[in-house]
Amino acid sequence: MNNITPYVGKGAMAVRLVHRIKAMNWGRMAVILTPTLWLAVFFFIPFLVVFKISLAESAIAVPPYSPLFEWNPEEAYATLKITFGNYLFLFESRFYLDAYLSSIRIAAISTFITLVIAFPIAYLIAKSSRTRRTLLLSLVILPFWTSFLLRVYAWMGLLKKNGVVNEFLMGLGITDHPLIMLQTDFAVYVGIVYTYLPFMILPLYTTLEKMDLALLEAAKDLGAKPYQAFFLVTLPLAIPGIVAGCLLVFIPAVGEFVIPALLGGSDTLMIGRVLWDEFFLNRDWPMASAVATVMLIVLVGPIMFIRSRNKQEDAP
Amino acid sequence: MKRGSLFLNGSALFGFVFLYAPIISLIIYSFNESKLVTVWGGWSIKWYAALFQNEQIINATLLSFKIAAISATLAVVLGTMAGFVLSRMGRFRGKTILSGWVTAPLIMPDVITGLSLLLLFVALESMFGWPAGRGTGTIIIAHTTFCLAYVAVVVQSRLASLDETLEEAAMDLGAKPSSLFFLITLPLIAPAIVSGWLLSFTLSLDDLVIASFVSGPGNSTLPMVIFSKVRLGVSPEVNALATLMILVVAIAVIAAIFIMHRQNRYKISQ
Known part of the structure; x- marks a missing residue:
């Protein structure tokens, strides 16, 4: 401080440092902001638009809904025109309520069946040797890479009246006449279980792999029968994986469109299909928006739950 | 036993x-x-x-490949940024929100994503005149958005499994943030980026629901053609x-x- 020259030097350095920090922060800001803004505009704001339009009325116009604000040029004020009519209709008519309940029921039952089928596979993979584990995991993931639409379509050929499954059952003598399977709820269960099986196996495998096998031996030494060891040791330890897998299957299954459209019957009521028809067939955009908003509200709980779990795992 | x-x-x-x-x-x-x-x-x-x-199928295939390649590339750029930001940039305001936005598209039902994006495009067009009409461009934006999330998750988990000491060493030796990223981090996460691109490409190639909502007339992608063909049998x-x-x-x-x-x-x- 008492000598002027170092002071200037320090000042220049400080200025340079400030510049450098500024430049660095600029780059940092840009890297943070680019994906954030993209997701804000194309992921988050769209939900607000859906909510906004769910408060409008259907109209024969382009686009087919009434404006929320009406500008009155003579007296220079704007009127806010919102209606809760779509929501009222949604809760009053049995149709939509039934569609929500039946989607939740179908998704829940399929999730449970998926869990029952996935558990032994995940357990077997977790207990395998290293090389076999890689092979089996690849076998589980490989179908996931092939087209979802085509895998659902493949079941149409298997389940139809003179399809492979019926031929097989009749060949074995289990039934003497072809069973009606395609275009029933049964086909929808098969489709959901089939497409979402890897989503269940992978989180289950991750938890089971961490399990200490010595615990099972200890249970056996203490006289537990295999099924007791399973229900008292393995199952409780697998709960994190079970919860994650079930949510990963349940959430998308509730809003599924392709599976009920291709495999379900005309009486298979699922909310994703209702939304699709409301939009593409009835061209009632406000109603479709109201259906979507309520679906989002139903699903927001499970989605937040997954988020909070992920955060717990991230924390050391 | x-x-x-x-x-x-x-x-x-x-x-x-x-x-x-x-x-x-x-x-x-x-x-x-x-x-x-x-x-x-x-x-x-x-x-x-x-x-x-079958000309219809060939044209739809070409269109789908084009959309998938562009969307996957954009998704890799944005998704790598998002994954990097979330695992290497420490705390910043809005981190929780960003990480929520990155995970949510993975499990969001397609019908909701598709409808909401379409309504956004319509609202933007009536306010700003952009995007003028819907078609390839709007499908690419929609696909980039949900593929971005997959890339971000893949990149993030790769970064989490990597030792940070290499990057710290480069920083101690005076590497600028940009050269640190391109010379050290990027080569290390290259496998994640490649698999993120492939995953995005197949997801885009496979999407029926979102594309149906945001595409315009005359822009049928391959899944749309397949769906209309198999709907009846x-x-x-x-x-x-x-x-x-x-x-x-x-x-x-x-x-x-x-x-x-x-x-x-x-x-x-x-």
Whole structure:
């Protein structure tokens, strides 16, 4: 401080440092902001638009809904025109309520069946040797890479009246006449279980792999029968994986469109299909928006739950 | 104990049969001579020949490949940024929100994503005149958005498994943030970026619901054409198409596994 020259030097350095920090922060800001803004505009704001339009009325116009604000040029004020009519209709008519309940029921039952089928596979993979584990995991993931639409379509050929499954059952003598399977709820269960099986196996495998096998031996030494060891040791330890897998299957299954459209019957009521028809067939955009908003509200709980779990795992 | 493992192996075997039976039957029936898809009429490749003369399918395939390649590339750039920001940039305001926005598209039902994006595009057009109409451009934006999330998750988990000491060493030696990223981090996460791109490409190629909402007239992607063809029943041409697509994907995935396996062995032997 008492000598002027170092002071200037320090000042220049400080200025340079400030510049450098500024430049660095600029780059940092840009890297943070680019994906954030993209997701804000194309992921988050769209939900607000859906909510906004769910408060409008259907109209024969382009686009087919009434404006929320009406500008009155003579007296220079704007009127806010919102209606809760779509929501009222949604809760009053049995149709939509039934569609929500039946989607939740179908998704829940399929999730449970998926869990029952996935558990032994995940357990077997977790207990395998290293090389076999890689092979089996690849076998589980490989179908996931092939087209979802085509895998659902493949079941149409298997389940139809003179399809492979019926031929097989009749060949074995289990039934003497072809069973009606395609275009029933049964086909929808098969489709959901089939497409979402890897989503269940992978989180289950991750938890089971961490399990200490010595615990099972200890249970056996203490006289537990295999099924007791399973229900008292393995199952409780697998709960994190079970919860994650079930949510990963349940959430998308509730809003599924392709599976009920291709495999379900005309009486298979699922909310994703209702939304699709409301939009593409009835061209009632406000109603479709109201259906979507309520679906989002139903699903927001499970989605937040997954988020909070992920955060717990991230924390050391 | 023995009965237990028999049960385990049996049910796992059932699971794998369940996973692969539909795909295998699809492949077999694509070579069926008979037009009545389920009646076996001998081996034939005539549906493949018909496929290559179907202009609608060829055009839709080309359009879908174009959309998938562009969306995957954009998603890799944005998704790598998002994954990097979330795992290497410490705390910043809005981190929780960003990480929520990155995970949510992974499980959001397609009908909601599709409808909300369409309504956004319509609102933007009436306010700013952009995007003028809907078509390839709006599909690319929609696909980039949901693929971005997948890339971000893949990159993030790769970064989490990496030792930060290399990056710290480079920083101590005076590397600028940009050269640190391009010379050190990027080569380390390259496998994640490649698999993120491939995953995005297949997801985009496969999407029916979102594309149906945000596409305009005359912009039918391959899944849209397939869906309109199979909605009324099984079609032998689609079987042939499916077989070709499964073949391409299987070769790509097996190659990827092989490469990763070799790389891992290399790493272990080092």
